[in-house]
Amino acid sequence: MILEINNYLKRSTASSKLAVFRICFGLMMLYSMLRFWSKGWIDSIYIAPKFHFKYFGFEWAQSLGEYTYLLFVVCILCAVLITIGLWYRLGMILFFFSFTYIELIEKTTYLNHYYFISILSFLLVFLPANKCFSMDVFLRKKQYKEIPQWTVDAIKLLMVIVYFYAGLAKINSDWLLKALPLKIWMPSKYDIPIIGETLLQQEWVHYAMSWGGMFYDLSIPFLLLYRKTRFFGFLMVVFFHIFTAILFPIGMFPYIMIVSALVFFDGNTHDKIIKFLNKMIKPIGSLWSTVTYDSISQYHYKRLKGAQWILCVFFIVQLALPFRYILYPSELFWAEEGYRFSWRVMLVEKIGYTNFKVVNKTTGASFYVRNGHFLTDLQIKQMSFQPDMILEYAHYLGDHFKNQGHRNIGIYAESFVSLNGRSNQQFIDPEVDLLLEKKSFKHKHWIKPFKDEIKGF
Amino acid sequence: MFKKIVVFSLISFAFLIGCSDDSSSSDTVWEQKSQMLTNWSDNFIIPNYQNLSDRLSDLENSVAAFNTDPSLQSLEDVRDFWLQAYKTWQHVEMFNIGPAEQTFYHLKMNVFPTSVSNIENIISAGNYSILDNSPYNSAQGFPAMDYLLFGIAEDDASIINLYSSNPNYGNYLTEIMDRMVINTNYVVNEWSSYRSAFISSVENTATSSANKMTNDFIYHYEKGFRANKFGIPVGIFSGGNIYPDKVEAYYNKNVSRTLALEAMDAIKMFYNGNGNPSLKQFLDNFATDEMPNLSSDINTQLDLCKSSIQGLDSNFVNQLNNEYLEMAATYDIIQAGTVLLKTDMLSVLQIATDYVDADGD
Structure with missing residues (x-):
């Protein structure tokens, strides 16, 4: 067993695989950041709000005000460095920190795919993605034909986790037996050409999409891993993600997943892509070819054990984190205790x-708060059904009104939530003074129990 | 191989679409929404605005007559037409869309409590153009008229005396009357061209008229109806400090309940569509298995609101001064309706509740 692991760790593969991945990742990030900027979201999400919702333990990640734009500039510059492979390690580290910091400023914008970018960029810090077709190669005049196989497999493993866990999460009674929430969402897509008024209005289509989505997520990692089904699997990836891009406002995520799936292809494919890119940059390419490199067959880590241990811990956390909901007695979809970071x-x-x-x-006198005085529409919408945000906001309100001179106050939430087309139900115990409840990872006893049952993962 | 797959999937796709078509003899969602928008524009928005314009025209004539000859009779005429127009306004207030939204029309018609000090200052200074500025929204419209017709002096005789002795008062009344007429007629006229844009904007986006109108309706229920008419006067947002002077038509002293009931009827009529497609029919068509009776549940709640309002004093000022807790109870019933509209109804209708444009996942 140990021998097998050792043998595996010694195996090597084409360095072009990570080079292609690096370039795709860099370009995608560059475009994502510019898109985010051009939509005016930097201001509306990170600068304009009076109050920002924080992840527990990361309250120190404050908005930088106008300087938040600088943070995005850093991100954009890093994306350029990553794409051209110049000072790769430094660029990747800075990208990871700046991107993650941005995400930590405001919790209401949490998206699984932002989290994916964060942890993927963390992973990439430890991978030799600049050993081929990069400015680092050009400057150091050293290029490597091969890199350790496990470094490419690490990315594959992360993608397998994302897909497989997303598939597992779909094995629940609402998704499979009631086709919820697709049954609610699809009829509202009547304005999509051709299928909107026809297929998307059919109940059997909602069931087919629910079951199909579940099987897709569970099987796609294996279709991509297995050589004979790889091309078919990739077609599926393209089809599925383009389809979701048409149906849902999910920004760049579908495209990021499509290009990321290229990492599953063999070295030849990547060599071809690099050749193609070489042709594309021919003007500079001539300069490129005048330099003579030491062409070294295999890249060896300087601090191999350290990198391997870090990534080992990283993956154990990734595998375990989505199951932390088991530790909570509440209904996962209702109370969302252990819901995030779980695909x-x-x-x-x-x-x-x-x-x-x-x-x-x-x-005993009381008054109601106008949420619009303190929060943006997006914040109100997200806060209204997520208990940790309700608590955090209640404490913010408490501080605000105490500063205004109110003494001996309590803050109570009157909260109603509708989940997957069910009638609204009282969400937070209206008798509980939220100022007396502390932020923690403990079970929140003041969330009213869900009156229905959703079985499954 | 690849070609075969493409051909096969195209054929099966076409087959599926073909199959799914024949089952639905009823209209497509697009057509239903289109009918709903047509119903809203042709049977609600345009006729109600037109109605308001007609009532304001009557009011304008009576104001002119009163100014020529201030008497108890001519004052009573103005007051009658003011109430007629104010009741019609309750059927218009939710339609803050299109030309009305662009011109901030609603803010110039019914922001209360009115600002007595601003009104008195402008009357003595005669600087009417200042009314164009938003801080002076509350110095015009129906609430300002309420003050000018009922509250400007102790009793009817002294009111008439004031208008007869000092033309500044009559001039100001004419000024805000003109503004109400001009602003309303602008909206009415714009609708003749805006109508086609309104009813053709059927798609499901945050800015389509189907979605905006639904959001406006909910906003009106929550703000214009629930908060302005009940919540704020009864002290919901102010620690139980009641504000009788923040009641609608405060100076009239007798019609706050009439106006609230009129608004209630307008809300219910719009929701039910008056026999044509509106929100109720949509909820019926898209009802989830989990809440099959949502559309009638909402009607039940609206009926509860109505009967609760009917139980209040015809003058909310008296109600607040005597038994404000009864009015607080009415507020709670109205609030329960807000919950239904903002959670259950929106969940079924799948309409973006805001103009936030952000990615989801």
Whole structure:
């Protein structure tokens, strides 16, 4: 067994694989950042709001105000460095930190695919993606034909986790037995040409999409891993993600997944892509070819054991984290305890309506808060059905009104949430003073139990 | 091989679409939404705005008559037409869309409580153009008229005396009357060209008229109806400090309940569509298995609201001064309706509730 592992770790593969991945990743990030900027979201999400929702333990990640633009500039420059492979390691580290910092500023914008980018860029810091077709090669005049096989497999493993866990999460009674929430979402897509008024209105299509989506997510990693089904699997990836891009406003995610899936192809394919790219940059390419490199067959890590241990821990965390919900007694989709960072995508249709009552505990007098005074529309919408945000906002309100001179106050939430087309139900115990509840990873006893049952992962 | 797959999938795709078509003899969603928008524009928005314009025209004539000859009779006429127009307004307030939205029309018609100090300052200074600025929204429209017709002096005789002795008062009344007429007629006229854009904007986007109108309707229920008419006066947002002076038509002292009931009827009529497609029919067509009776549940809640309002004093000022808790109870019933509209209804209708444009996952 140990011998097998050792043999595996010694295996090598074409360095062009990670080079292609690096270039695709860099270009995608570059475009994503520019797109985000051009839509004015830097201001509306990170600068304009008076109050930002924080991840527990990361309250220190404050908005930089106008300087948040600088943070994006850093991200964009890093994406350029990554694409051309100049000072790759430094660029990747800076990208990881700046991108992650941006995500930490505001929790209401949490998306699984932003989290994916964060952890993928962390992983890439430790991988030799600049050993072929990069400025680093050009400057150091050293290029490597091969890199360790496990470095490419690490990316594959991360993708396998994303797909497979997303598939597991779909094995639940709402998704498979009731076709929820697709049954609610699809009829509202009537404005999509051709299929909108026809297929998407049919109930059997909602079931077919639910089951198909589940089988797709569970099987795609294996279709891509296995050589004979790889091309078919890739066609599926393209079809599936383009389809979701048409149906849902999910930004860059589908395209990122499509290009990432290229990493499963063999070295020849990647060599061809590099050759093609070489042709594309012919003007500079002539300069390129005048330099003579030491062509070295295999790249060896300087601190191999360190990198391997870090990634080992990284993957153990990735494998375990999505199952942390088991530790909570509440219904996962309802209370969302252990919901994030687990590749649960598109699983719930949730709408909340949450108001806060400030009570003077001495006199009993009370008043209601106008959420629009403190939060943006997006924040109100997200906060209204996520208990950790409801608590955080209640504490913010508490501080605000105490600063205004209110003494001995309690804050109570009147919260109603509708989950996957069910009638709204009281979400937060209206008798609980939220100011007395602390932020923690413990079970939140003040979430009212879900009156229905959703079985499954 | 690849070609075969493509051909096969195209054929099966065409087959599926063909199959799914024949089952639906009823209209497509697109057509249903289109009918709903046509119903909204032709049977609700345009006729109600037109109605308001007609009532304001009557009011304008009576104001002119009153100014020529201030008397108890001519004052009573103005007051009658003011109430007629104010009741019609309750059927228009939710349609803050298109030309009305662009011109901030609603903010110039019914922001209350009115600002007495601003009104008095402008009357003595005669600088009417200042009314164009948004801080002076509350110095015009129906609430300002409420003050000018009922609250400007102790009793009817002294009101008439004021208008007879000082033309500044009559001039100001004419000024805000003109503004109401001009602003309303602008909206009415614009609708003749805006109508086609309104009813053709059927797609499901945050800015389509189908979605905007639904959002406007909910916003009106929550803000214009629930908060302005009940929540704010009864102290929901102010620690139980009641504000009788923030009641609609405060100076009239007698019609706050009439106006609230009129608004209630307008809300219910719009929701039910008056026999034509509206939100209710949509909820019926798209009802989930989990809440098959949502559309009638909403009607039940709206009926509860109505009967609860009917139980209040015809003058909300008296209600607040005597038994404000009864009005707080009415507010709670109305609030339960907000919950239904903002969670259950929106969940079924799948309409973007805001103009936030952001990625999801």
